[in-house]
Amino acid sequence: MNESQDRRLEQTILELLGRRAPTASICPSDAAREVYEGEDDGWRALMEPARQAALRLVAAGKVDITQAGRAIQPAEARGPIRIRRSR
Template identity: 35%
Template sequence: MPDVPNQETLRAEILRMAHKRGIGKTVCPSEVARSLGGSDEKVWRLLMQPIRRAAITLSDEGRVVIKRKGRPVAPADLKGIYRLSLPDDA
């Protein structure tokens, strides 16, 4: 089984993809996982929880917005499916 990338790598990939997508657009965490882990579902699924932790850190720092059903959600209230975007003032 491949090694899970460290949090710095995960945060960098989230930001890279969010900036590539642009303000007003969102990125699915599974897209980040596939970008780092490839197309093998067994591999990229292992990255989903570490990516969630990285996204929460970035949200706490004000660098990304976590959205659920199109609306910003506080990291403490994060449940289920979510997407990531840049803040409007990025």
């Protein structure tokens, strides 16, 4: 993963959230699919980088990550997460 792609994932997360209702959330896979430039399921290789991009955005105070509808700290994240605008 390169720095350019990391930044693109971060920007894509923010853009996707900007297109949705203020209370809506997205899955890291939404950003991975948007950034991946291919027709196959190669976007899956971007899943962990997308999660890491979300964690960087949490640290910057721009987004929250959630599980079961509640905001959690990155250290608590186990399994699937959602990303929403910070509240």
